[in-house]
Amino acid sequence: MSAAEADDRAESIRMIRDSAAAVAPPGGDLKRVRDLRWQDPGYDAGLFRQMGEMGWIGLRLPEEMGGAGLGVGEMCALAEELGRGLVPEPLIPAALSAQVLAAAGGKGPLPVLLAGEVLVLTAWQERADTLEVPGTSEASRHFLPMAAGADFFLLPVREGGRLALYELPAARCVPTIERTQDGGTLGTLAPNMAEATKLADDVGEALPAALDEAALVTAAYLLGGMERAFGMTLDYLRQRQQFGKIIGTFQALQHRAADLKMQVALTRASIESAAAALDAGATGDARRAAVSRAKARAAEASLRVTRECIQLHGGIGYTDEYDVGLYLRKAMVMANQYGSATLHRRRFMTVSPEVEA
Template identity: 40%
Template sequence: MSVIWTQAEIDEKQEQVRMIRDSAASMVEQHGGLKRIRNLRYSDTGMGRDVWRDICNAGLTGLRVAEDKGGIGLGMIEYVALQEELGKGLMPEPLLEAGLVAELLDGEESEAQIAGERLILPAGIGSSSILPRLQEARLYGEVGGVMLARAADAYLVATDDGNLVLVDAQSEGLTLEVELLQDGSHLANLHFDGTPVSRQLRGQGTTAAVEAATLGLAAYLVGVMQGAFDMTLDFLKVRKQFGREIGSFQSLQHRVVDMKIHLELARNMVQATACEIDQRHPAERLARSVSTARVKASTAALQVTRESIQMHGGIGYTDEADIGLYLRKVMTLLNRFGSVDEHKRRYTDLITSQA
């Protein structure tokens, strides 16, 4: 049954969103901004351990986790606001993945994940690929596309029977095949050859957790767009041609307006879907809304970041130009938690089944 908020509850949420945005923006600024992002490119773990400790100390890993499990117990509206601010600063730390795992774990593992004592990353959760099989407490098979896998202390792995197992990163029979990405991060294929598991869990709540992570990714993409848009506006105000700032040229103004429209449409779709999740709308409707927001955020982010590079002229295509970091980040995120084509197909299938 859907929830209807009172005006007092709406005001409280708006205040929480404001505080979360301020806190996240301060964290991005405190830890060096784009200079730090450049220094982390192609590093071993692809993330900053000191920054991760600050993120966990602030309770952000457990933002959506219930209070009785050690989390803060806030909703999706607050969560997408957080992800948007982190996207604006291109923060590489795996908060999306860690938050997804924190929702699915319980007991000591959940507490350790939220506190930052261990970093457990998801492997194969929400994937449509063939998953590894569990036989006599040992895992066989492989899982692809695990982001920042070298930074993990353990993995929460989805198996072919719909359950989840916890695997330590140093376990025997586990090997990583690492691939570097355009933004300097990495993903890995995990190969299991009789790898022992430390715990088995039922896959309850997996669908809802993946939906939340997918919408969180869409919000992160909105933040990336906003960061690229802001940088481009600043550039148009200082770059001169023919004795005038190029931002005064009408043709460029029209293109900026188009970018702004795509940005705001994506943001509004993400926020509206977050509101639907918090108000507990039916699962099928939420699935359609999540896929719609994800497709819009992905396509808009690709368009806005490409336009931003073009407006910077030739310098925008060089590695030294910070504007290129935004497009590279978008390109590495497009297939996480399902590609654009997969979400289009899911939306079509849901509409068809409803009809």
């Protein structure tokens, strides 16, 4: 990449970060997030529509498909900013569905999804902690994020060695809803194939690639959350006094804070490296290794950083009224989405040429 191209890319990412301020103002309060917890559907449909109008749902789609034609680096930058603000709107699963529908030739509800007028969820997961897509026609599909607000489900189904794609209106097959730690919802769907409409004969190459991107973008969201929680903790350490001294001057706490800062920095480096690799056209094992390294680190680091941030706050950190605890709740929900740290470490060990060497 030339210097001019690098400058253009940096400007594009900066503009994406700035646009996120309309939804998640830097340093803003979390009253909106708190008000949406434990409510159906768990997010603001009006704000989700605004995300569509801003081009976020189709950020990765080519312009001829109604998208913005931007890269993984831009999508990760956007997700990071949304993670700072704990934005609950299901942008990541919606963007995944947009990519799958684009692979199906733009059929079905793609235009209204890109506009943010409906929520389309891809029901691909048949068991816990996997990125495999068995495509069993009658099998229940699990762990559908914010499923209480879904208008359509996409069902990948194995047919004759290919992965066909079906569309199922949510009104024809209502999912079972469970509450999550952060106040959102997860759904389990028992497919009613008699009510489904076939959209494509084969999306077998597009879906695994879209799942990898969703895993990486989720890692970026987790990065934004842990970095904001860490920033809140540093502010607290600089202000809180004990025994007549600012507790941030205590060497033991300084060492713990330095370790957390390193965790955040290493996670950022891993995510940015993976995004750059995908944007440069990495394929096959190289692509999977880059994604898995980033997602494994983000999943582990986000839980470690947010837990220690609560401990460093002392008793107040354990109260629900104090915002830092919301970041731990979010990390607990999202760390395992699109593969846990254990799954991605295992996959990295399998596909990485670095390990083989």
